[in-house]
Amino acid sequence: MSESAALDVAEHQPTGDGDSVSAGRVASVLVVLKQMPWLTKFCVTWLILLVSAAIFADVIPGLANPDYQGFIFGDGKTNDGPSARHWLGTDNVSRDILARLIYGARVSLIFAVSGVAVGVTVGCILGSISGFLRGFVDTSVMAFVDVMLSFPALVGLLFVTTLLEARGLFILCAVTAIFVWPRFTRVGRATAITVSGQDFVSAAKAIGTSRRRILLREILPNVFPAVLAYGLVSMAILIILESTLSFLGLGVEIPTASWGGMIAQARQDLLINVWPAIWPSVTLLLTVYSFNNLVDWLRAQTAVRSAAV
Amino acid sequence: MPKMIASRLLRLVLTLLTVSFATFVMVNVLPGDAINALIPIDAQQDQEFVEQVREEWGLNDPMLVRYGRWLGDAVTGDLGDSIVTGQPVTAEITHRLPITLEIMFVAVGLSLLLAVPLGVFSAYREGKRPDRVISGFAQLGLSMPVFVTGLILIYIFALKLNWFPATGWNRLSNGLGPNLKTVALPAMSLAITEAAVYTRVLRSDMIITLKENYILSARAKGLTDRFVLFRHGLRPSLLTLVTVVGLSVGTLIGGTLVVEFLFAIPGIGKRIFSAIYQRDFMMVQGITVLITAFYVIINTLVDVAYMVVDPRIRRTN
Numbered sequence: 001m002s003e004s005a006a007l008d009v010a011e012h013q014p015t016g017d018g019d020s021v022s023a024g025r026v027a028s029v030l031v032v033l034k035q036m037p038w039l040t041k042f043c044v045t046w047l048i049l050l051v052s053a054a055i056f057a058d059v060i061p062g063l064a065n066p067d068y069q070g071f072i073f074g075d076g077k078t079n080d081g082p083s084a085r086h087w088l089g090t091d092n093v094s095r096d097i098l099a100r101l102i103y104g105a106r107v108s109l110i111f112a113v114s115g116v117a118v119g120v121t122v123g124c125i126l127g128s129i130s131g132f133l134r135g136f137v138d139t140s141v142m143a144f145v146d147v148m149l150s151f152p153a154l155v156g157l158l159f160v161t162t163l164l165e166a167r168g169l170f171i172l173c174a175v176t177a178i179f180v181w182p183r184f185t186r187v188g189r190a191t192a193i194t195v196s197g198q199d200f201v202s203a204a205k206a207i208g209t210s211r212r213r214i215l216l217r218e219i220l221p222n223v224f225p226a227v228l229a230y231g232l233v234s235m236a237i238l239i240i241l242e243s244t245l246s247f248l249g250l251g252v253e254i255p256t257a258s259w260g261g262m263i264a265q266a267r268q269d270l271l272i273n274v275w276p277a278i279w280p281s282v283t284l285l286l287t288v289y290s291f292n293n294l295v296d297w298l299r300a301q302t303a304v305r306s307a308a309v
Numbered sequence: 310m311p312k313m314i315a316s317r318l319l320r321l322v323l324t325l326l327t328v329s330f331a332t333f334v335m336v337n338v339l340p341g342d343a344i345n346a347l348i349p350i351d352a353q354q355d356q357e358f359v360e361q362v363r364e365e366w367g368l369n370d371p372m373l374v375r376y377g378r379w380l381g382d383a384v385t386g387d388l389g390d391s392i393v394t395g396q397p398v399t400a401e402i403t404h405r406l407p408i409t410l411e412i413m414f415v416a417v418g419l420s421l422l423l424a425v426p427l428g429v430f431s432a433y434r435e436g437k438r439p440d441r442v443i444s445g446f447a448q449l450g451l452s453m454p455v456f457v458t459g460l461i462l463i464y465i466f467a468l469k470l471n472w473f474p475a476t477g478w479n480r481l482s483n484g485l486g487p488n489l490k491t492v493a494l495p496a497m498s499l500a501i502t503e504a505a506v507y508t509r510v511l512r513s514d515m516i517i518t519l520k521e522n523y524i525l526s527a528r529a530k531g532l533t534d535r536f537v538l539f540r541h542g543l544r545p546s547l548l549t550l551v552t553v554v555g556l557s558v559g560t561l562i563g564g565t566l567v568v569e570f571l572f573a574i575p576g577i578g579k580r581i582f583s584a585i586y587q588r589d590f591m592m593v594q595g596i597t598v599l600i601t602a603f604y605v606i607i608n609t610l611v612d613v614a615y616m617v618v619d620p621r622i623r624r625t626n
Contacts, residue, residue, distance in 0.1 A: 143320075143323075146320070146324060147324050147327045147328060147331070149559075150324050150328060150559075150601050150604055150605045150608075151328050151331070151597075151601060152559075152562055152563065152597060152600045152601060152604070153563070154562075154563035154566060155563075155566070155581060155585075155593075155596075155597055155600065156335075156597075158581075158582065158585050159335070159585050159593060160335070162585045162586060163585075163588075236452065240454045243454055243456075244454055244455070244456060244567060247454075247456045247567075248567065248570060248582075260456075263456070263457070263460065267460060270460075270463075270464055270468060271468055274464065277460065277464075281457050281460070281461075284454065284457065285449075285452055285453065285454075285457065288452040288454070289448065289449060289452035292448055292451055292452050293448060296448065
């Protein structure tokens with residue numbers, strides 16, 4: 001079936017001018033997507049849903065206020081089951097679980113994306129410089145990275161966030177960034193070393209290209225995809241980290257909704273009503289799983305491609 | 310080779326020095342005065358008394374002097390006194406360390422017990438249904454945050470089935486049975502994620518090993534599959550696994566902290582958590598350095614073991 005799909009595309013592929021190249025590329029991407037296993041398709045759908053819900057949380061019609069405690073105003077119950085008004089029921093202080101999940105997704109995703117953004121930027125630049133120049137620069141950068149990596153990150157994070165007292169999302173992201181960049185730099189450096197050994201770099205050197213130009217034009221663009229791929233892996237890790245911090249009571253301050261915080265709160269009443277713990281746990285698990293599954297699929301995809309070349 | 314080991318050791322010492330200094334600076338630069346932990350706010354009206362305590366604890370000296378003093382004591386095994394309880398940090402650590410180590414070792418043991426057969430079998434049936442099922446579960450296990458696994462285990466095995474206690478700790482001196490009962494759930498919470506990682510690593514190495522010619526010849530001799538897998542296949546496939554187990558000590562430390570919080574276990578992780586809350590700087594400093602030392606030493610050992618086992622690494626380095 002997949003073969004016939006490929007043939008189909010090949011037939012419709014126009015040949016000749018420059019426009020067709022991009023058309024062919026779109027078509028081949030479509031084929032790859034068509035061959036995606038159903039589980040990965042499901043994961044991608046889930047992630048798209050989650051991201052759009054997080055972005056548009058404020059304008060979703062009918063979505064409850066995540067901090068509204070119905071029982072205070074006499075129009076809601078605590079630990080309520082699913083209903084037309086509260087699709088997933090309410091938690092132990094009568095807040096709408098669905099709304100809190102969606103706003104919690106915002107916290108998780110902002111945390112993870114900002115961590116990855118810092119990691120990829122620093123990892124690409126510092127890693128490329130370190131891996132291309134080698135020598136003293138490389139040794140000192142890597143020594144620093146080694147020290148950072150051996151420092152127990154969770155302890156450091158707990159420590160800084162506790163002492164800073166104010167734990168806005170921004171502060172949390174900033175502190176996390178300190179502990180995130182070293183691994184990205186390692187990945188960037190390792191890739192830069194491989195890239196530096198390739199023929200096109202030697203060729204650039206041979207025709208007298210300046211080191212700066214080689215770094216910017218040859219090394220960086222080739223290091224970027226590898227570091228970005230590592231960033232995707234890190235999304236899952238950072239989402240787990242955020243929820244763990246919130247669970248320990250050291251994430252974003254309450255009452256801001258976060259998945260870990262929801263689980264921590266529901267934990268107190270586990271025997272009375274287990275659902276407020278189940279929903280955020282399932283959401284968290286599904287999200288982390290989706291990222292992992294997507295990464296595995298992408299990895300298999302690139303492995304197939306490089307094997308074919 | 311001895312030269313290489315010496316350079317590893319030098320790096321180990323340098324790392325420890327840097328980390329301890331960084332912690333020291335962090336502790337001193339960040340807001341929060343140690344004096345608040347030493348004297349209640351009301352008693353701080355008495356300036357003379359405050360000055361006296363500051364002098365007594367050496368808080369008035371420059372940071373470098375204090376670091377030097379701390380380091381000098383630390384080398385002799387004295388990590389200072391807790392500024393909250395007044396007890397020596399070293400004593401507190403040696404009292405709690407066995408608990409944390411036990412959880413970690415049982416967790417690693419359980420993970421290996423799960424991962425080795427699963428990884429081997431998965432590789433043996435590569436691409437077939439058993440492999441797909443095992444790999445699927447491994448992917449799921451990888452996605453489980455430790456505290457979620459822990460909560461699920463507590464809900465099922467402590468609250469519903471009542472097989473194990475939900476919180477608390479029995480020391481080994483209270484008998485092996487009670488001790489194992491309290492270590493079971495915490496270790497299991499850590500082991501599920503770790504086992505998933507180990508299974509994947511072992512599977513991919515094993516798949517490569519099973520394509521080797523000596524495996525083919527072993528099969529051709531008519532040896533049973535099980536014998537070939539475990540006697541011929543397993544050992545050469547263990548190298549990456551050993552490294553990953555060493556590296557996972559880092560994540561395990563973080564995980565143990567969470568588990569000790571979740572199960573209210575009086576180990577190192579729980580202590581550093583409360584120390585951070587109480588601004589007990591000496592305690593935080595001592596435990597951080599200890600954790601780092603543990604991590605760095607294990608990884609140095611893994612590196613050295615690697616060099617001993619595989620001569621190729623000796624040459625390329």
